[in-house]
Amino acid sequence: MSAELDLATRVVAAVRQLPGAEAEVWVLHTAQALTRFANSAIHQNVADASTTVRLRLHLDGRTSTGSTTVTTPDGLRAMVDRTVAAARLTPRDPGWAGLTPPTALPAGPDGITLGCGYDTATAQASPAERAVRVRDFVRAAGGLETAGYCRTTYRSAAFANSAGHAVEGRAAEAAMDGIARLDGADGVARTAGGRIADVDGAALGERAAAKARAGGAPVELPPGRYEVVLEPAAVADVLQQLAYVGFNGKVYTERQSFAEPGAQQFDLSVTITEEPPGELGLPFDAEGTPRGPLTLVEDGVTRGLTHDRRTAAEAGHAPTGHATPGARSFGPIATHLRLAPGPGSPPVDAGPVVDPSAAPLLGRVERGLLVSDFWYTRVLDTKNMSITGLTRNGVWLVEDGEVTAAVGNLRFTQSYTQALGPGQVLGYGTGTSVQPERWAGSWYEAPAVHLRSWNVTGNASG
Amino acid sequence: MSHFDEACTAVQAAIDAGARYADARVVHRRYEGMSARDGDVDELNADESAGIGVRALVGSSWGFYAVPDLSDAAARAAGARAARIAKASATVPGPPVDLVPAGAGEGTWASECVVDPLGVSLADKGDLLVHATGTAKRAGADLAEGLYQVWDTRTWFVSSEGHRIDQHVRKCGAGLTASVIGDGEVQRRSWPSHRGQYGTRGWELVDEIDLAGNAGRMAEEARALLTAPACPAGETTLILGGEQLALQIHESVGHAIELDRILGWEAAFAGTSWLDLDRLGSLRYGSELMNITIDPTFPGALGSFGFDDEGTPAVKRDAVRDGRWVGVLAGRDSAAVAGLDYAGSMRADGWARMPMVRMTNVGLEPGPHTLDEIVAATDDGVLMDINRSWSIDDKRLNFQFGCEIGYEVKNGKIGRMLKNPTYTGIGPVFWRSMDMLSSETVAWGTPNCGKGQPGQIGHTGHPAAPARFTNVRVGVRA
Numbered sequence: 001m002s003a004e005l006d007l008a009t010r011v012v013a014a015v016r017q018l019p020g021a022e023a024e025v026w027v028l029h030t031a032q033a034l035t036r037f038a039n040s041a042i043h044q045n046v047a048d049a050s051t052t053v054r055l056r057l058h059l060d061g062r063t064s065t066g067s068t069t070v071t072t073p074d075g076l077r078a079m080v081d082r083t084v085a086a087a088r089l090t091p092r093d094p095g096w097a098g099l100t101p102p103t104a105l106p107a108g109p110d111g112i113t114l115g116c117g118y119d120t121a122t123a124q125a126s127p128a129e130r131a132v133r134v135r136d137f138v139r140a141a142g143g144l145e146t147a148g149y150c151r152t153t154y155r156s157a158a159f160a161n162s163a164g165h166a167v168e169g170r171a172a173e174a175a176m177d178g179i180a181r182l183d184g185a186d187g188v189a190r191t192a193g194g195r196i197a198d199v200d201g202a203a204l205g206e207r208a209a210a211k212a213r214a215g216g217a218p219v220e221l222p223p224g225r226y227e228v229v230l231e232p233a234a235v236a237d238v239l240q241q242l243a244y245v246g247f248n249g250k251v252y253t254e255r256q257s258f259a260e261p262g263a264q265q266f267d268l269s270v271t272i273t274e275e276p277p278g279e280l281g282l283p284f285d286a287e288g289t290p291r292g293p294l295t296l297v298e299d300g301v302t303r304g305l306t307h308d309r310r311t312a313a314e315a316g317h318a319p320t321g322h323a324t325p326g327a328r329s330f331g332p333i334a335t336h337l338r339l340a341p342g343p344g345s346p347p348v349d350a351g352p353v354v355d356p357s358a359a360p361l362l363g364r365v366e367r368g369l370l371v372s373d374f375w376y377t378r379v380l381d382t383k384n385m386s387i388t389g390l391t392r393n394g395v396w397l398v399e400d401g402e403v404t405a406a407v408g409n410l411r412f413t414q415s416y417t418q419a420l421g422p423g424q425v426l427g428y429g430t431g432t433s434v435q436p437e438r439w440a441g442s443w444y445e446a447p448a449v450h451l452r453s454w455n456v457t458g459n460a461s462g
Numbered sequence: 463m464s465h466f467d468e469a470c471t472a473v474q475a476a477i478d479a480g481a482r483y484a485d486a487r488v489v490h491r492r493y494e495g496m497s498a499r500d501g502d503v504d505e506l507n508a509d510e511s512a513g514i515g516v517r518a519l520v521g522s523s524w525g526f527y528a529v530p531d532l533s534d535a536a537a538r539a540a541g542a543r544a545a546r547i548a549k550a551s552a553t554v555p556g557p558p559v560d561l562v563p564a565g566a567g568e569g570t571w572a573s574e575c576v577v578d579p580l581g582v583s584l585a586d587k588g589d590l591l592v593h594a595t596g597t598a599k600r601a602g603a604d605l606a607e608g609l610y611q612v613w614d615t616r617t618w619f620v621s622s623e624g625h626r627i628d629q630h631v632r633k634c635g636a637g638l639t640a641s642v643i644g645d646g647e648v649q650r651r652s653w654p655s656h657r658g659q660y661g662t663r664g665w666e667l668v669d670e671i672d673l674a675g676n677a678g679r680m681a682e683e684a685r686a687l688l689t690a691p692a693c694p695a696g697e698t699t700l701i702l703g704g705e706q707l708a709l710q711i712h713e714s715v716g717h718a719i720e721l722d723r724i725l726g727w728e729a730a731f732a733g734t735s736w737l738d739l740d741r742l743g744s745l746r747y748g749s750e751l752m753n754i755t756i757d758p759t760f761p762g763a764l765g766s767f768g769f770d771d772e773g774t775p776a777v778k779r780d781a782v783r784d785g786r787w788v789g790v791l792a793g794r795d796s797a798a799v800a801g802l803d804y805a806g807s808m809r810a811d812g813w814a815r816m817p818m819v820r821m822t823n824v825g826l827e828p829g830p831h832t833l834d835e836i837v838a839a840t841d842d843g844v845l846m847d848i849n850r851s852w853s854i855d856d857k858r859l860n861f862q863f864g865c866e867i868g869y870e871v872k873n874g875k876i877g878r879m880l881k882n883p884t885y886t887g888i889g890p891v892f893w894r895s896m897d898m899l900s901s902e903t904v905a906w907g908t909p910n911c912g913k914g915q916p917g918q919i920g921h922t923g924h925p926a927a928p929a930r931f932t933n934v935r936v937g938v939r940a
Binding site: 034035036038039041042050063064067068070075078079082086089091126130135147149177178181254256326375377379382386388389411413415418461462 | 553555556589644648727728730814852891938
């Protein structure tokens with residue numbers, strides 16, 4: 001039994017003495033380390049290790065949640081007392097959806113319970129190992145100014161409830177994200193995975209620098225509709241917004257989501273799945289619900305949504321394992337979305353400027369844009385998924401299949417669901433890459449995507 | 463109870479391990495938040511967090527380590543670990559690091575608080591949200607949501623330069639949103655602000671907000687928006703309410719004057735700034751009505767404190783005076799790099815995060831007009847208020863905001879309600895067009911400012927009043 005599961009079962013035992021109490025306890029130990037660089041030097045080098053114990057209690061029809069990082073017996077007792085007192089005083093909670101019954105975690109392909117196959121070398125990576133990757137990135141950029149981070153994260157979690165359900169799991173993740181800069185042009189490269197050994201700082205630095213060198217002397221394009229090829233980093237933003245407010249079961253039950261399960265809302269070619277977390281993520285959520293594969297869009301038809309126990313009960317579905325501790329106001333959010341790549345020829349190495357997944361798509365572009373990355377995207381209306389944001393880290397004009405000029409950053413105001421709507425997707429890159437979320441524990445896997453139309457609404461002049 | 467001893471132990475351990483400077487913060491924070499939906503409580507969280515964060519400077523490199531264990535052994539280990547991490551930074555070293563003086567070495571400070579927010583009964587707080595959201599629901603909202611949040615934070619700060627500072631800061635706030643669902647659209651109205659209003663005050667702030675008294679009107683306005691005409695597209699005179707102007711200040715001034723961004727330290731994530739230090743003191747940022755201050759002493763505002771998180775006492779400074787850029791938000795190390803002689807804006811999100819340059823209270827000084835006078839002086843324009851969406855580029859120039867509600871302004875009078883009002887522009891062009899400014903200042907609080915890696919959530923204040931801008935592009939849509 002892990003230290004986390006021991007803590008969880010002790011707190012459940014303490015609360016079980018209350019007649020009629022339903023209790024669930026989530027314990028998360030996180031050791032996160034991040035080596036950050038700017039102006040081609042390490043300027044912030046941080047690490048922390050913490051354990052948080054969270055108790056959710058339903059007592060006499062009322063619900064309260066308490067948490068603490070003080071895991072001494074006195075600290076845990078104080079949290080239990082505080083949570084019990086709160087449960088006795090708050091108004092009634094008619095939406096309580098009950099506890100997760102005892103449920104076995106799914107096994108991975110090798111028969112090992114998912115979430116236990118993490119890479120110990122990543123979990124225990126030293127500051128020196130991260131610093132070496134930063135050094136390699138900086139050197140590979142060939143004198144260009146660089147900035148970014150190398151991050152390693154280890155998480156060990158346990159869940160127990162008064163219905164007799166108890167599970168535990170561990171995960172480790174490594175990620176690197178950096179830019180190279182030249183005369184105001186930025187190029188980016190990033191990766192995420194379960195093993196720090198796979199993080200190649202030199203390869204990332206070389207790609208970021210190549211993009212920056214190709215971004216000089218940008219032209220300014222007028223607003224209007226453009227055909228676009230989005231590289232995987234930009235596609236990851238599309239997936240992120242769909243995860244946050246599109247497939248989110250809370251937004252759906254509140255009738256604010258675009259989603260209409262069973263309807264052909266996307267192009268026939270679109271298939272989006274929530275992947276099992278594997279060695280990168282925990283195999284259950286904050287309510288102890290196991291996380292398995294989930295199809296959200298299949299052949300353009302919206303099929304599924306992400307649910308915690310409460311939204312699942314409201315929608316008449318089963319929970320999908322997406323409860324987040326203390327985040328009821330945000331709702332259940334997908335954290336490992338994958339957009340399926342297209343069939344056809346393998347990725348093409350078209351030089352370091354173009355992502356290999358995007359290269360085969362450029363030849364089909366008569367006049368359009370190649371976009372590396374999006375920035376500061378915000379939803380104007382969840383119902384139609386209209387979003388404004390900007391390009392970042394490289395945009396190029398493509399004419400007759402060739403990159404002809406760098407372009408200054410552009411503002412867009414675009415419905416993401418319309419952009420992926422029926423007849424709007426012209427092609428996919430054949431490979432995918434994993435893009436890290438800014439918070440550890442989430443990532444998106446995407447190919448490059450070729451879209452018929454993207455609504456550019458501004459440029460550097462306004 | 464004091465935790466100076468643990469902080470001293472950690473600092474000494476870092477020095478013993480080779481640091482030439484070290485500081486440590488012990489932070490104990492209690493958080494309470496409740497949300498309600500359609501007349502029922504949705505969630506109640508009561509959280510406690512305590513730990514120590516140690517910052518060590520070895521050569522030209524920083525290291526930071528944090529643990530939630532306040533034992534003597536843990537504090538000592540954390541200090542040594544911070545120094546070890548700093549040494550690893552030397553693999554890719556930067557230029558020498560200096561620190562400008564931090565001022566007073568010892569001090570204590572507590573925020574003003576009439577009614578302790580954690581002392582108010584949970585039953586009363588719950589009844590407030592249940593009543594307010596129930597009222598909005600009955601008045602026609604398809605979805606009525608309300609929330610309050612409370613933070614009670616005690617900090618003990620010690621540095622190897624002899625600092626011993628303790629602070630007790632209490633903050634709270636609340637808000638309500640009424641949403642209605644139309645055919646392919648959602649309209650909403652929030653009171654008193656998007657996400658609520660927050661301050662470094664006691665529960666008296668929430669009492670003043672009067673959630674229940676405004677809930678019905680919010681629902682009625684949200685429903686009216688469904689049938690209102692869309693904000694027309696084009697260039698016009700724009701009047702912004704104070705709440706929206708607060709976020710405009712936050713995004714297009716506050717972040718732009720962060721010295722770490724100007725120096726490129728946030729280039730890969732939060733971004734840089736269009737501002738060039740060579741033009742500090744000479745650059746025209748806005749019209750002569752534009753006077754922006756950095757003021758952590760502003761009474762009751764959300765970004766107020768007695769000392770920042772590296773021990774610099776709170777002082778009011780100018781950032782923009784008569785439209786000219788004259789000041790930045792700085793920390794001790796960034797100020798030294800920039801050749802400035804002041805810091806005071808280093809803040810951390812709890813014990814587990816390293817302090818970084820953050821906004822405190824960045825606000826616009828009052829102008830000579832009132833909102834009524836501004837409307838009366840406008841022949842043709844649009845009035846917008848209460849933020850709904852916000853986006854700005856990585857240099858803090860190209861922005862686009864959406865508001866919850868707009869109104870036509872014709873011949874000096876407010877006309878029809880407009881839905882989906884948006885406006886866009888370039889920061890300095892926009893600020894130079896400000897030609898009228900109200901004196902009706904409110905210190906709006908922003909409790910969700912994200913920055914840094916690992917991510918940190920900052921609490922910032924923005925005194926602001928309604929103002930008028932000319933030749934602004936409005937009505938941008940998908």
